[in-house]
Amino acid sequence: MDTEGARCVDVVRAQGFCFVHGDAMRTTLSGVGGLEDWLAFAGSWEALGPDPYLARTGRARKRRHAVFSAARNGAVVRAPHQPHFQTTEYNALQGDIERWFDPVTDAVADGACLQTILRYCVGFFGALAPDVERWKVEVHQFRIEARPGEAGEPTPEGVHRDGVDYVLVLMIDRRNIESGTTTIHLADGTELGSFTLRDAFDAALVDDARVFHGVTAVTALDPTEPAHRDVLVVTLKRG
Incomplete structure (x- = not known):
């Protein structure tokens, strides 16, 4: 691991x-691996499927999802496609249901960028939890769009925890939007800090077992032009 x-x-x-x-x-x-397919990796956000579960609440979001298994000192292996599940304790808006999303494509899952990011996560968060032998890793590609007269909601469930151990949020692309500020809180609501992911590779590393996080709504700077916030979210849970 480097100094940073x-x-x-x-x-x-x-x-x-x-x-x-x-x-x-x-x-x-x-320093962990290759990033040579970044343009194709970032471009894959153009092909995300709709989130039909969020649409039922009158909100819009696009996403893809995949699950991996990672040994502490071994390979990161993709698991069979499966639903994403959270209890209402962690997601009052959409908890206690199995949510099936379009899978992350093989080209993205096997590509240099995602493999490098996953190896980084296992190494980084593994340093915080050296007792963990195996992780369940979930990958989420998210696109939040801001439409004319309608703000986009990166976290429609509000300030929350994901119900995992650790979270990486990596900015992929931010186009024609304002706001989208990440806030970090204690369980009693005390705000510990805030920052805005603006540029490609800006990242938030979060101990989900200890703190809560949320992201403010995004609006279009120019409502006549397309506006979106693309992020990759990787979660690790003791597996």
């Missing part, structure tokens, strides 16, 4: 979260 990675481990250990600027994050990831 070690610093971030200490920060997460101390306060439960860490914001990493894109340049530093890209350098750290490059």
